[in-house]
Amino acid sequence: MLEILTYGNPDLTKPNSELEQIGDEELALIGAMIETMYEADGVGLAAPQIGRNLRMFVLDVDFDRDAKHPDETRNPQVFINPKITWESTEDEPFEEGCLSLPNVHAQVWRPSSVRMTWRDDAWEEHDELLEGYLARVAQHEYDHLEQHLFVDRISQNKRLSLAPKLTELRNNNK
Ligand code: NI
Secondary structure, three states, X not given: XXXXXXXXXXXXXXXXXXXXXXXXXXXHHHHHHHHHXXXXXXXXXEHHHHOOOEOXXXXXXXXXXXXOOHHHHOOOEEEEEEEEEEEOOOEEEXXXXXXXXXXXXXXXXXXXXXXXXXXXXXXXXXXXXXXXXXXXXXXXXXXXXXXXXXXXXXXHHHHHHHHHHHHHHHHHOO
């Protein structure tokens, strides 16, 4: 399992570069990110969260750890060089968490659907309308590539109430 960086680690908010191609090294990294995501009980994981400043994330919105055969419900998706090309004007709230912000949860408003282009791990191009939970998770992960965490998108009051936890996380990274 790869080490997941937490809030306050400077690598989390460094600029992220596009991948120019995919080779054995990138495929190995993607495989390790997917395994790390499952082991950490996450729905998504972006490369900067494991200290690699690349425009890439993985997610799985179908995995059901309570299923009789959880491994059979796995459906990991790989997003390389993603771009959001359209956002719905309608926003909706959702309680978010993040592997880089352990024990922190807050309601975040985001567009309910987005159009995204990306390449997958076979370097195939995608251009799709993402809706529902997939849109939510993809936007959260995309934010990581744009050097944002979900706590950047919450109300001032909520930020104040989370301040002690955020300070504690930051201090752990000193
Ligand atoms: Ni996150």
